[in-house]
Amino acid sequence: MDDDTGTLPQKGDFSAWYNDILWRAEIMDVRYPVKGLYVWYPYGFAIRKHVYALLRNLLDRDHEETLFPLLIPEQEFMKEAEHIKGFEDEVYWVTHGGTTPLEVKLALRPTSETAIYPMYALWLRSHADLPMKYYQIVNTFRYETKQTRPLIRLREITSFMESHTVHATWDDAEAQVEYELALTSEFYNALCIPIIISKRPDWDKFPGADYTMAVDSIMPNGKTLQIGTVHHLGEHFSKTFSITFEDKNGEQKFASQTCYGISERCIAALISMHGDDKGLILPPIAAPVQAVIVPITIGKRHADVLAAAEKLKNDLIAAGFRVKIDTRDMRPGAKYYWWELRGVPLRLELGPRDLDAGKVMAVKRTGEKTQIELATVTAEVTRVLAEITGAIRARAEEHTNSHLCTVASMDALDAALNEGKVAVVSWCQQKGCGDVIEEKTNASILGTNARSQYVSATEGACIVCGKPGKATLVGRTY
RNA sequence: GGGGUAGUAGGGUAGCCUGGUCCAUCCUAGAGCGUUUGGGACGCUUUGACGGCGGUUCGAAUCCGCCCUACCCCA
Structure with a gap:
């Protein structure tokens, strides 16, 4: 399966x-x-x-x-x-x-x-x-x-x-x-x-x-x-x-x-x-469709559910969101996968059960389901989209942090690069030493004067010649 | 810059060496009809291809030449 x-x-x-x-x-x-x-x-x-x-x-x-x-x-x-x-x-x-x-x-x-x-x-x-x-x-x-x-x-x-x-x-x-x-x-x-x-x-x-x-x-x-x-x-x-x-x-x-x-x-x-194994994940600010409404139309409630979904769409569009309603003749599960692949941050599932309860199921692309009240839906969607942005940012920062490290020797540099990391080393900024670093590690000197919340810059002895050096980023590049 | 390997329908593959199908095949693929629909539905019918140009040949996806494109590895 x-x-x-x-x-x-x-x-x-x-x-x-x-x-x-x-x-x-x-x-x-x-x-x-x-x-x-x-x-x-x-x-x-x-x-x-x-x-x-x-x-x-x-x-x-x-x-x-x-x-x-x-x-x-x-x-x-x-x-x-x-x-x-x-x-x-x-x-x-x-x-x-x-x-x-x-x-x-x-x-x-x-x-x-x-x-x-x-x-x-x-x-x-x-x-x-x-x-x-x-x-x-x-x-x-x-x-x-x-x-x-x-x-x-x-x-x-x-x-x-x-x-x-x-x-x-x-x-x-x-x-x-x-x-x-x-x-x-x-x-x-x-x-x-x-x-x-x-x-x-x-x-x-x-x-x-x-x-x-x-x-x-x-x-x-x-x-x-x-x-x-x-x-x-x-x-x-x-x-x-x-x-x-x-x-x-x-x-x-x-x-x-x-x-x-x-x-x-x-x-x-x-x-x-x-993105992840299921496809794209778009931050709401970049998403062509910020929320997709999937009406769950079963039995004789088609008309009711579709009318409610249409109203929901119009309310959200009026509030400034980019929203689509998916009325294609496909099973709901297939639609879920389809929109997940395309990275739509929020999915709103609306069926007879939700309608009776005055609620709609909100599923985040970052992985979390909650029911939200239809009565206050625009405020709720605003909040949920902000949460999605926060989750996406946190994950990206965690990735970046975990792929950076500071090293003090050529061996450690080589090891870090082979682990798929970007390394911070001290370098005297002389071309000769730079060539040694790049040739021995098959990597590139990205630059000095690193400015990033992810790099705490240091000064130290050049990793090649031992003379005073500056914090320098080394990585494999595209 | 230097090597490889490959290109067959929307996608994935077989066939090529050893030229000769009126039926290649699989799919989350297209069209149509019907039954379905709270996490990838199913049945039936059907469409569609040999990367391009040239050559050899009675006949080319298959052999030859050139070109285009893609992917992988090493400077």
């Missing part, structure tokens, strides 16, 4: 689970016949819509949304040498218009600095124009050579939020980096996804940045997934693209810039962090 509960692989086999749930829960169809390009199913796209609505709301507090072209002329794209080096192997080029070769090749943006900054140079005149804080949510193209993976490593990133800000001074830009990290923390906290922020080592920073702050989450198998980055660009790009302004003294000055990105990896993290 229990071997017949469905064919979704166990969450413990994370890779298989992930590949399967994408199509079973109708998030992505991976059968599109081009490598690294995938199709959003309507249900997956609805999840995306709610997640990105949340992101937009946060950004719109003090950014403005814009939209720049997909195509970038070769000469603009080639202006910033360091930047080019970072991307040249990954760029798709448009070389023809119809059958006519183009005189100027056009790059499909792998990221939009070189599309946006020439325009910023035109827009920025005076210190009074600063700061400028704009973002866009677009698709970008990267010719990935490593194995592609839906939502994680794509040749077309379909949902790239990139924010590009301009400031009068380096310090102002630094403050913006901090602000955007706070914004990111708020975003992921709302999605119940625990994060660790750290400063990437120099060899791993964004091409053309002064420094890169990265946001990582720990996946079920212990690998880390980078789900956000904030870069301090200093004056690299403003010098290249002549982004200057006249200050109060009438002098021309180069601006300082930041850029900041979040992609659909946030949805990969959402799915992976919360």
Whole structure:
């Protein structure tokens, strides 16, 4: 019997689970016949819509949304040498218009600095124009050579939020980096996804940045997934693209810039962090359907039960919830499994017995059944959804906590990594020692200056050379 | 970057070496009819495929070539 509960692989086999749930829960169809390009199913796209609505709301507090072209002329794209080096192997080029070769090749943006900054140079005149804080949510193209993976490593990133800000001074830009990290923390906290922020080592920073702050989450198998980055660009790009302004003294000055990105990896993290053996578990804030009503229609009570279910739906929708009623000709049990697979946080079962008692059975996706009064149902649903969010967050935090540890030797580091953990070590920040750590453990240095409630930073002797070092995160990455 | 292995209906498989079905097969798959419905219902009827392009051949899922895609392992 229990071997017949469905064919979704166990969450413990994370890779298989992930590949399967994408199509079973109708998030992505991976059968599109081009490598690294995938199709959003309507249900997956609805999840995306709610997640990105949340992101937009946060950004719109003090950014403005814009939209720049997909195509970038070769000469603009080639202006910033360091930047080019970072991307040249990954760029798709448009070389023809119809059958006519183009005189100027056009790059499909792998990221939009070189599309946006020439325009910023035109827009920025005076210190009074600063700061400028704009973002866009677009698709970008990267010719990935490593194995592609839906939502994680794509040749077309379909949902790239990139924010590009301009400031009068380096310090102002630094403050913006901090602000955007706070914004990111708020975003992921709302999605119940625990994060660790750290400063990437120099060899791993964004091409053309002064420094890169990265946001990582720990996946079920212990690998880390980078789900956000904030870069301090200093004056690299403003010098290249002549982004200057006249200050109060009438002098021309180069601006300082930041850029900041979040992609659909946030949805990969959402799915992976919360799901279980039965399927997705969506926090109510991201769920296309927050509560599903399953009418139990038996015998001659069809009409009564359906009418009551309809009223319940309308009451809840009027109260602002996203609710569906499932009247399909299926047995109730089959519907339960169907909605559980899709991660709907709350199921409301309404049958003759409940109706007579003036109650409805509320079943949490996180596993708990309670009866609630129909008379006060909107208040009760509000409370129960909040409890579900709390349970999801607690579980994710427990997972993250239990996958972090502090170690003081290479052997202990190796052991921790092989257990599927992310480790905190002391490192002197010299490239040589960094290489030793990465090569001996077959893992990556995520970064220093860890900021997370899950990491109590320490200083100590470098795990390789013994010189004074800083707390550094080491993990296996996606 | 370097190796493997594979692609057959919505999903899962057999067949391929040794070319020749008018009937491949299983399913939580599609369509239809009926009986059902408080944790994955059942009966009957029925639809549907050999990743793509080219080649060899009287004849190709099967042999050959190129391409595309997927998964796994190792830098």
